Amino acid sequence: MVKGVCILGSTGSVGRNTCRVIQSLADRFRVIGLTAGGNLRVLNRQIHQLQPKIVSVRDLKLARSLRERLRMEGYRPRVKIVFGSGGMSEAATHPQVDTVVSASHGVTGLEATYRAVESGKSVALANKETLVVAGELITRLARKTKSDILPVDSEHNAIHQCLRAGRREEVRNLILTASGGPFLKTSRRALERIRPEQALRHPTWKMGGRITLDSATLMNKGFEVIEAHWLFRMPSEAIQVLIHPQSIVHSMVEFKDGSLIAQMGVADMKLPIRYALNYPDRLSINGVAAKGASQLLSWEQMKRLDFELPDLRRFPCLGLAREALESGGSMPCALNAADEVAVEAFLKRRVKFTDIPRLIQRVLRRTSVARLRSLADVWDCDREARAYARESLLNDFT
Numbered sequence: 008m009v010k011g012v013c014i015l016g017s018t019g020s021v022g023r024n025t026c027r028v029i030q031s032l033a034d035r036f037r038v039i040g041l042t043a044g045g046n047l048r049v050l051n052r053q054i055h056q057l058q059p060k061i062v063s064v065r066d067l068k069l070a071r072s073l074r075e076r077l078r079m080e081g082y083r084p085r086v087k088i089v090f091g092s093g094g095m096s097e098a099a100t101h102p103q104v105d106t107v108v109s110a111s112h113g114v115t116g117l118e119a120t121y122r123a124v125e126s127g128k129s130v131a132l133a134n135k136e137t138l139v140v141a142g143e144l145i146t147r148l149a150r151k152t153k154s155d156i157l158p159v160d161s162e163h164n165a166i167h168q169c170l171r172a173g174r175r176e177e178v179r180n181l182i183l184t185a186s187g188g189p190f191l192k193t194s195r196r197a198l199e200r201i202r203p204e205q206a207l208r209h210p211t212w213k214m215g216g217r218i219t220l221d222s223a224t225l226m227n228k229g230f231e232v233i234e235a236h237w238l239f240r241m242p243s244e245a246i247q248v249l250i251h252p253q254s255i256v257h258s259m260v261e262f263k264d265g266s267l268i269a270q271m272g273v274a275d276m277k278l279p280i281r282y283a284l285n286y287p288d289r290l291s292i293n294g295v296a297a298k299g300a301s302q303l304l305s306w307e308q309m310k311r312l313d314f315e316l317p318d319l320r321r322f323p324c325l326g327l328a329r330e331a332l333e334s335g336g337s338m339p340c341a342l343n344a345a346d347e348v349a350v351e352a353f354l355k356r357r358v359k360f361t362d363i364p365r366l367i368q369r370v371l372r373r374t375s376v377a378r379l380r381s382l383a384d385v386w387d388c389d390r391e392a393r394a395y396a397r398e399s400l401l402n403d404f405t
């Protein structure tokens with residue numbers, strides 16, 4: 008049976024890779040919905056190639072210009088063009104959609120992902136913020152509607168694969184690996200002077216701007232600890248982080264008998280995307296490799312595998328994320344909102360790289376722990392934390 012797919016964030020880094028995977032597997036998948044922000048050039052090309060039935064963009068103005076552009080080009084197939092969060096939800100819950108690939112920016116795809124889970128669709132989850140801000144809500148809903156959530160994020164995808172080696176009650180620890188980002192060897196003093204363009208250069212992965220910056224502060228790894236907690240129902244103390252600069256071991260699971268099962272592969276998001284879409288099948292890699300790039304690991308690449316513990320004094324964001332997870336309730340949601348404001352301020356050169364954790368810590372101190380029982384609670388918490396963060400930016404960082 009050919010499965011219908013909706014890609015939230017189709018014009019982004021994960022979204023474009025998903026389109027490539029689906030194009031190489033036309034006998035298995037058909038794109039029904041695409042959603043994007045404002046990159047009409049890429050979206051337009053995807054519409055011509057994949058002929059979706061519904062497309063959503065950020066706002067009404069963009070929806071009008073896309074409609075006009077397609078009309079001028081004489082595009083014939085029927086396509087419904089919608090916009091905003093409501094439009095994304097409509098695309099994600101389209102009756103012909105079986106699987107939603109959630110890869111939109113920040114919390115922009117949260118409502119649509121929630122609606123997809125609510126209507127029992129399978130979700131291939133790349134977006135980290137979904138489980139960071141609403142982990143309890145989404146996973147409880149998924150259990151109720153029997154919606155499968157399959158991780159696309161390479162570390163969680165690796166753990167999902169490693170877990171196939173044993174039973175849940177046999178697991179001792181999950182070990183998330185981290186490349187360490189571009190400042191692995193940078194001194195604390197030098198971190199004070201980091202410029203945005205340096206932080207936006209990731210040593211091993213090509214990704215969108217926010218995740219690249221979060222990788223440089225290690226907040227990305229903190230988000231992943233929170234995600235792993237919700238995906239695999241493991242407590243914070245059983246989720247460890249190891250720096251592994253080669254990004255070959257994507258993560259590991261330690262079982263009670265002392266066996267350590269690792270998943271290794273090249274650093275290419277098409278691999279975890281294809282795994283999540285086809286699970287429980289494993290397909291041959293033919294047809295999806297980028298020109299000149301192998302999707303098989305060579306022995307040469309595996310000659311040297313280094314591991315070390317992260318330095319929490321130089322990278323306090325990882326510790327802040329763990330604290331937020333352990334405090335629970337609204338804290339991870341506030342953490343994400345504060346991080347987004349802090350990262351934006353750094354990119355606009357309003358604060359230093361080392362101010363990012365300082366600002367987040369201030370917001371967490373002002374946030375009270377409350378249970379988030381609905382999406383409305385999540386939005387309230389998100390708004391409040393952003394307001395604290397902006398206020399603190401004005402008062403404490405000028």
Ligand SMILES: NC(=O)c1ccc[n+]([C@@H]2O[C@H](COP(=O)([O-])OP(=O)(O)OC[C@H]3O[C@@H](n4cnc5c(N)ncnc54)[C@H](OP(=O)(O)O)[C@@H]3O)[C@@H](O)[C@H]2O)c1
Pocket residue numbers: 015016017018019020021022042043044045046047064065109110111112113115133134135136159160161212213214215216217218276
């Ligand atoms: N990149 C990776 O390798 C990777 C790996 C693991 C997890 N992730 C996670 O996956 C998510 C996406 O990452 P990415 O690197 O693919 O990000 P990205 O390249 O920045 O792409 C983000 C996507 O979201 C869309 N978008 C932005 N604002 C929007 C809005 N207001 N309304 C609707 N759509 C909007 C963008 O559309 P336009 O471009 O059209 O504006 C784009 O399609 C993040 O949560 C990230 O942490 C990424």
